[in-house]
Amino acid sequence: MKALGLVPEDLEGNEDTIAELAEIFDSPLREQHVRVIAALFGKEVPPTPDACSGAGGVERSLIALVLGGCSGVSSFLMDWNPQVLSWNVRGLNNPAKRNAVREFVVDAKVNLVCLEETKIDVFDPYLVMQCIGPSFDGFAYLPALDTRGGILLGWSSAHLSISNITFDRNFLSGLVHSQDGLEWWLSAVYGPQGDELKTQFLVELQHRRDVSPGPWMVLGDFNMIIRANEKSNSNLNRGMMRKFKAFVDNNELKELYMHGRRFTWSNERDQLVMTKIDRVLVSVDWELNFPDVLLQALSSNISDHAPLHLSTSALFCPKRRFRFEICWTRLEGFEQAVKDAWVCEDDTVDPFKRLNALLRNTASALQAWGQRKIGNIKIHMAIANFVILRLERAMESRQLDWRERWLRRSLKHTLLGLASLQRTIERQRSRLRWIREGDANTKLFQAVANGRRTKNFIPHIRHNGELVSQ
Known part of the structure; x- marks a missing residue:
């Protein structure tokens, strides 16, 4: 405004x-x-x-x-997006280990922490502060059985809160309320050992999903793999792999791509065995609420599991490059814009250099032309909806004059066109060539495009033995 x-x-x-x-x-x-x-x-x-x-x-x-x-x-x-850390710490009974975990959590700069296999049956605020620091003033926990299992979930109430907390045998769940008004379900899991217990675990997790509709994220140590390449040897339990994959498919969950590591656990022995049993699964509507996610596997530190660090507001800032938008050809003035831009210096006589200059000049001109013609569609839609809402509220208390009635009607027509245009752009960026333009909605295209962008993002590279992040 x-x-x-x-x-x-x-x-x-x-x-x-x-x-x-x-x-x-x-x-x-x-x-x-x-x-x-x-x-x-x-x-x-x-x-x-x-x-x-x-x-x-x-x-x-x-x-x-x-x-x-x-x-x-x-x-x-305002940016109130959650920053999440999930880690199987292999016990928190040792004070030195609690100190190491707390320092790791503080350095990670997160506001939601899930620690699995705590091996502690009772937590109090002082013990929670020892384990994850004083900024996590909200917490819930699943007690360990004897010296096995246990989950600690901690959050900073300055960024979010969790209600409706329920406890199952191998996981706890709750409804997360972000400060920006978003709500979504979270399940923190620590999977059991043994085929029978694992099967029962998936049944209980399915039941929890059935009674918790809406955006959902389930994360932690599942103690199961989905694909054969998630284990470093060929000793595979394919029956459980099929059951786990069926659970993921039936609930239409997506596994967030993990940067930095192929595996999350190792047996720490000479005959090394590594697996990827820690993961983050999300529903499609959760991913659409948080399109800029970045999941990284960090150093295992004092555990044999790699911590999973999830940022829901990662900045993907690749160098801008020219992308031809299909929708440009439908806009009035496109051909004239290409003709006006298809020029280069007269003294450029080499045909290859001349073609290169023509293409560069046209690409630069089309980007500027497209920005002027289309701009930021989401901002335009937000402004149009805001004006329409205010005019409709005004209608309830006074008579709109003819200019206001014209503006409201005109913006409604514009919103229809903007929605169609946005869908065309999202379809092109998703690279789904096998779907006709009328056969799927914009959310599908956005989800596919977000997945491609997240997977292709390079958080850092190693150069001469040093990690470079920028």
Whole structure:
């Protein structure tokens, strides 16, 4: 709204600001306001009420979209995304081990911790502080049986809270409430040994899923593998592998790609055996809520399991490169933009250098042209929805004038076109060539594209024996 001139540039984004902005719609919008909002979406206010009937062209409403300075919208957003650490610590009875785990957790800078195989039957706030530090003021735990098992779940209430906590034999679950309003189910697991107990474990986990609909993340030490390449030798329990895979498939879960390691556990013996039994599984709707996830396996430290560090707000900042958007060809002015850009210096006579210059100039010009034409679709949709909502609330207490009615109707048509355009772009980026454009929704394309981006991301490289992260 700063870009629209409705609020000052130096106004901070808080609840008072939003309330003040909403008051603008309590009285009829001035003609200047309507014209500025319409111009943001490439529209002109009709000169008279009778001319409003021509506001129905969905395709043409897309053509002149202008990004403008919409960055002010994002100033109302705060980053409260959870940062998660899952680790089988192989016991916390030793004070020296508790100190080592606490230092590791503090260095990891997380706000949600899941420790498996604690081998402790009772936790109190002081013991929790010894194990994971003072910032985790909320906790729940699954007691160990004799000296086996046990799970500790700790969280920082400054970032999130967990309610509806339930306890099963080998896992505990709860409803996570993020400070930004998102809610999702979490199950922290420590899988049992033995085929019969593992089968019962999957049955109980399935039951928990049945009574906990919505976004779901299940993480921890499953003590099971899904694929043969998740174990360093050929001694495989294929029956349990099939059951575990069936559980994942039946619940439509996705395993987050793990960077840094192939395996998460080793037997620490001369005859080395390594497996990947620690993992993070999420539902599709959870992944759509957190598209910028990065899962890394860290140093095993004092355990024989690698800790899993999950960031839900990782910054993927690869060097921008030219990508031709299929939707550009549908926009008015595309051919003229290519003709205007297909030029190079007259003194470039070498045919290969000339072609290279022509392609580079055209790519650069098309990127700028596409940004002016389309801009940031999600921001445009957010602004359109905000204006429509405020106008509809105003309708309940006063009569909208003809310009406001035209603006509301015009923005509704624009939203239809924006949704179609966004779906086309997401389909192209997902690289799903085998699905026709009308056969799947935008969420599928987003999930596939997010998975490709996460897997292709390189958090660091080793150069001359040193790790380089930037």
